[in-house]
Amino acid sequence: MGKYIGKRLFQIVILLVIYIAVVFFILHAMPGGMKALFISNPRLTPEAQQAILKAFGLDKPPLTQFLIYMRNSFTLNFGVSFSHYPTPVWEIIKERLPRTALLFITATIISFLIGFHSGKVLAWKRGKAVEYVSTIGGVVAYTIFTPVLAFLLIWFFGAYLRLFPLNQFLNPDLWANTSFSSQVIFLRLLLTASIIGAVILVALILSYRLSHNIRSRRLIFYIPTISSVVIAVFIWWKSPYGIYGADILWHMVLPVVEVTIISYAGIMLVMRDSMLETVKEDFITTARAKGLPDRVVRDKHAARTALLPVITNFIISLGFTLSGGIITETLFSWPGMGLAMYEAVISHDYPLAAGCLIFTGIFVLFAHLVVDIVYAFLDPRIRY
Amino acid sequence: MSELQTVVKEPLWKIRIKLAWRGFLKNWNIFRQSKIGMLGLWIVIVFAILGFVVYPILAATVWRSSLAATVSYDPITGYDFQKINPSHPSLQHPLGTDPIGRDILSQLLYSTPREFMLGIFAALITVFIGTTVGTVAAYYGGILDTFFMRLADLILLFPMIAFLIVLSGMMKINMIMLALIIGILSGFGGITIVLRSQALTVKVKPFIESAKVSGARSFYIVFHHIVPNVMPLSFLYMMFSVTGAIFSEAVLSFLGLLNVKMSWGLMIHTSESGGYLLGAYIGRYWWLWVPAGLAITLLCGAFYFIGRGLDEVVNPRLRRR
Numbered sequence: 001m002g003k004y005i006g007k008r009l010f011q012i013v014i015l016l017v018i019y020i021a022v023v024f025f026i027l028h029a030m031p032g033g034m035k036a037l038f039i040s041n042p043r044l045t046p047e048a049q050q051a052i053l054k055a056f057g058l059d060k061p062p063l064t065q066f067l068i069y070m071r072n073s074f075t076l077n078f079g080v081s082f083s084h085y086p087t088p089v090w091e092i093i094k095e096r097l098p099r100t101a102l103l104f105i106t107a108t109i110i111s112f113l114i115g116f117h118s119g120k121v122l123a124w125k126r127g128k129a130v131e132y133v134s135t136i137g138g139v140v141a142y143t144i145f146t147p148v149l150a151f152l153l154i155w156f157f158g159a160y161l162r163l164f165p166l167n168q169f170l171n172p173d174l175w176a177n178t179s180f181s182s183q184v185i186f187l188r189l190l191l192t193a194s195i196i197g198a199v200i201l202v203a204l205i206l207s208y209r210l211s212h213n214i215r216s217r218r219l220i221f222y223i224p225t226i227s228s229v230v231i232a233v234f235i236w237w238k239s240p241y242g243i244y245g246a247d248i249l250w251h252m253v254l255p256v257v258e259v260t261i262i263s264y265a266g267i268m269l270v271m272r273d274s275m276l277e278t279v280k281e282d283f284i285t286t287a288r289a290k291g292l293p294d295r296v297v298r299d300k301h302a303a304r305t306a307l308l309p310v311i312t313n314f315i316i317s318l319g320f321t322l323s324g325g326i327i328t329e330t331l332f333s334w335p336g337m338g339l340a341m342y343e344a345v346i347s348h349d350y351p352l353a354a355g356c357l358i359f360t361g362i363f364v365l366f367a368h369l370v371v372d373i374v375y376a377f378l379d380p381r382i383r384y
Numbered sequence: 385m386s387e388l389q390t391v392v393k394e395p396l397w398k399i400r401i402k403l404a405w406r407g408f409l410k411n412w413n414i415f416r417q418s419k420i421g422m423l424g425l426w427i428v429i430v431f432a433i434l435g436f437v438v439y440p441i442l443a444a445t446v447w448r449s450s451l452a453a454t455v456s457y458d459p460i461t462g463y464d465f466q467k468i469n470p471s472h473p474s475l476q477h478p479l480g481t482d483p484i485g486r487d488i489l490s491q492l493l494y495s496t497p498r499e500f501m502l503g504i505f506a507a508l509i510t511v512f513i514g515t516t517v518g519t520v521a522a523y524y525g526g527i528l529d530t531f532f533m534r535l536a537d538l539i540l541l542f543p544m545i546a547f548l549i550v551l552s553g554m555m556k557i558n559m560i561m562l563a564l565i566i567g568i569l570s571g572f573g574g575i576t577i578v579l580r581s582q583a584l585t586v587k588v589k590p591f592i593e594s595a596k597v598s599g600a601r602s603f604y605i606v607f608h609h610i611v612p613n614v615m616p617l618s619f620l621y622m623m624f625s626v627t628g629a630i631f632s633e634a635v636l637s638f639l640g641l642l643n644v645k646m647s648w649g650l651m652i653h654t655s656e657s658g659g660y661l662l663g664a665y666i667g668r669y670w671w672l673w674v675p676a677g678l679a680i681t682l683l684c685g686a687f688y689f690i691g692r693g694l695d696e697v698v699n700p701r702l703r704r705r
Contacts, residue, residue: 015538026551139420143685145631147638147652148677155666166663316540316574323545327635341546342639345553353550360543368541 001376008372012365019361020073024066027354037350078355083347089355092340095183097359098190099169100336103252104325104363106193107259115264116310119271120303123279124294135272142265146324149261150331153254164254167333171247178244185244192232199228214296255332262324263317270313274306281305304378311375318367322360337363411616414697421693427686431679435496447490459494460645462486470660473671480671482651483658492675495647499630499683502563506629509567510575511622517572518579519610522587523602532576539573545635552641559644562636566629575621579614586613616698623691627684634680651676 028035035058039049053059057068072078078089122131141149158166165171170182207220236242278284279302287297326338333339341356343349415421447457454465455476462485464471469485471477479488521529548565551557557565586592587610595605636642637649640657644650655661655672666673 015541018538019542026547026554139685139688140681143627143681143688145634145677145680145684147635148673148681151661151666151673151677154663159664159667319541319543319545322543323635326545326549327638330639338546341549345549345641348553350554353553357543357546357550360546361541364541364543 004376005369005373008369012369015365016362017070019365020070020358021066023354023357023361024069027350028062028065037348073358078358079351081344081349081352083344083349083352089351092352093337093355093359096335096337096340096356097363098187099334100325100329100338101363102186102190102193103255103259103329103334103336104322104367106252107256107325108263108321109197110256111260111262111264112267112314114260115267116271116303116307119268119310120275120298120306122268123272123275123306124298126276135269138265138268138272140265141261142269146258146262146327147331150258150328153258154332157254165251169248169251169333169335170244171251174247175244180241182244182248185241186248188241189245189248192236196225196228196232200225252334255328255334258328258332259321259325262328263321266317266320267310267314271306271310274309275302278302278306308375308379311371311378315368315371318364318371322364326360411697415693418693418696420689421696424686424689424691424693427682428690431496431683431686432500434493435500439490439493439496442493443490447487457487457490459486459491462490470655470669470672479675482654482672483660484654488651488671488675491646491651492648492679495651496679498559498644498647499633502559502633503626503630503683503687505560506563506567506570507622507625509564510571510625510629511618513568513571514573514575514579514621515611515614515618518576519583519606519614521576522580522583523606523610529580532572533580535572536574536576539569540577542569542573544569545632548632548636549639549641552636556643557636558642559633559647562633562642563629566632567625570625570628575618575625578621579618582614582617583610586610616694620691620694620698623687623694626687627691630680630687631684634684648676648680 035053039053041049044052050059057065060068076090078093081087081089081092084092118134122134125131154166157164175182203221203224207217210220211217236245284297284302287301292301325336326341328334329336329338330342337356337359341353341360344352344356443457449456449458449462456462456464464477464481464485464487467474467477467481467485469481470483471481471485473480477487477489479492481487482491517532521532544566547569548562551565552562592605592609595609600608633642633647634649637644637647638653638656640650640653642650652661652673655669659665660669660672
């Protein structure tokens with residue numbers, strides 16, 4: 001396993017180098033790129049232009065520039081943002097990346113769990129009214145234009161029902177008199193979420209290792225999961241930060257729902273198709289002929305086999321979900337990487353835009369690695 | 385005897401067309417069985433008629449602008465001095481007007497052919513590149529194969545929308561350039577992998593062997609024997625590429641990053657950046673975003689539906705019986 005992950009990591013580093021090269025190429029070779037930006041201002045004297053070019057290293061030969069850029073990228077030095085001058089790009093990304101990651105990971109996990117189970121059940125109920133309605137619903141959710149979905153959500157939940165706040169990351173009135181930054185609270189939230197996630201993962205693995213009985217497995221899985229969630233909620237409740245954490249979470253609901261719907265539909269549809277194909281296999285007929293209960297055939301025999309194409313498809317649709325995340329961030333004013341990138345592009349802040357683009361790429365590559373490892377765990381045919 | 389002679393005397397191209405027609409009819413009958421595919425086809429036909437036939441007629445008759453008029457129906461420079469804009473849907477403006485008084489229906493119809501052209505142009509490039517590269521990689525194998533497959537892996541991981549957002553911020557991109565960029569980028573992407581694996585199954589079939597024995601050159605085999613056999617699959621992927629291209633265009637123009645005069649995404653962008661789609665206003669000014677958003681969703685969905693329908697033609701395993 002370690003060797004497999006090492007190999008994948010090596011491939012990812014190579015891909016990253018190519019990716020950064022492409023970003024560098026866009027930055028410099030395009031009309032309106034870095035150089036043109038500084039020279040095009042007619043109010044600057046030639047001396048000032050030359051001085052700026054020298055300060056940014058744009059007077060060096062392209063290959064040297066490229067090597068310097070590559071070295072800087074790997075030491076996380078992306079320069080200084082123009083629109084947030086004099087904050088370095090890395091500082092902005094460091095602040096924004098966890099927000100995007102939380103949004104993306106939460107939505108992905110929720111949509112995967114719901115998509116997997118509903119796709120499984122739907123395929124089993126082939127030809128019934130439930131199947132038609134849900135499939136059509138899934139297709140609509142899959143093809144709907146992302147901003148339209150956001151408008152619908154904002155209008156219905158935010159303006160009509162007044163259940164959730166409209167936009168923004170937090171409620172300014174609440175935070176006016178606080179002495180700590182929102183980032184502190186946010187990072188603690190993220191820490192809590194990752195601890196709970198780790199507990200769930202360990203519980204899942206333990207339940208599969210320790211027992212072969214569905215009922216005791218459930219017990220081993222649910223007791224640590226529920227107790228960790230309860231303990232986390234209790235600690236937040238007692239701590240003075242509780243209300244601020246709740247505020248961020250409350251603002252997070254609508255964006256998460258949006259990204260969840262975007263990625264849910266794809267997973268559900270693929271799971272349904274894959275399940276329909278698996279059901280026709282001989283081993284399902286055998287399992288049924290053995291007299292196994294319907295649920296066991298569905299969950300243990302069919303669904304586990306049908307899961308693999310879903311994960312493959314998930315890798316392919318990673319980019320799609322991520323672009324949905326970018327649109328969601330701009331629409332819900334969720335200050336993550338996507339919004340930072342959009343604002344950087346609008347205000348011609350090239351270093352920040354390039355930094356965000358590189359980190360979006362790293363994010364996708366990393367997500368790809370995680371999915372690959374999960375796949376290797378699930379598919380016994382893969383030898384590593 | 386006489387019948388045989390007429391058959392033989394028939395020129396080759398006529399026989400080919402007949403064969404193609406027969407194959408088409410057979411596939412059409414399978415396609416017709418899938419309700420979702422037919423639904424998609426009908427939506428596309430309705431949009432095509434609206435965009436290519438209805439709009440020019442309306443623009444030349446009812447919506448013709450004159451100097452004396454206080455209402456202009458031009459989708460880009462139009463205005464309406466008689467109403468408070470944006471105005472509700474009314475008899476004069478079936479879908480209302482936008483914040484600067486332009487008729488929404490005329491904008492919607494004006495943009496339709498452009499969206500079609502963008503989607504189909506991008507998809508044609510994608511399919512052309514994907515088919516060529518996929519079959520060539522499968523046939524020749526070796527380093528060519530490895531190179532293009534790794535390239536496809538790279539592009540598959542490419543955050544396309546993020547890339548397009550940054551790119552469109554740096555240079556002015558119009559519709560044709562966008563179609564080219566999307567077409568080329570996705571052409572080297574996932575479609576290559578799918579078509580290559582399909583071409584690999586064709587490559588080992590006996591008729592390729594016999595073509596080789598009868599002395600056909602590699603180039604001839606690839607383009608006369610392998611490509612026609614992977615064509616149905618590439619046609620299927622073409623439908624999905626159309627969806628992707630229209631969606632990308634809509635997103636970029638919705639963010640206001642494209643150099644276009646009018647498009648469905650831009651219609652929503654105009655209203656949104658004017659502050660008409662904030663919170664409760666979304667419900668109050670529904671006609672500013674519902675028509676355009678619905679049009680994007682429907683057209684993207686329609687091509688996706690056709691793709692699903694074609695899937696049943698190409699993949700016999702998906703059929704009911």
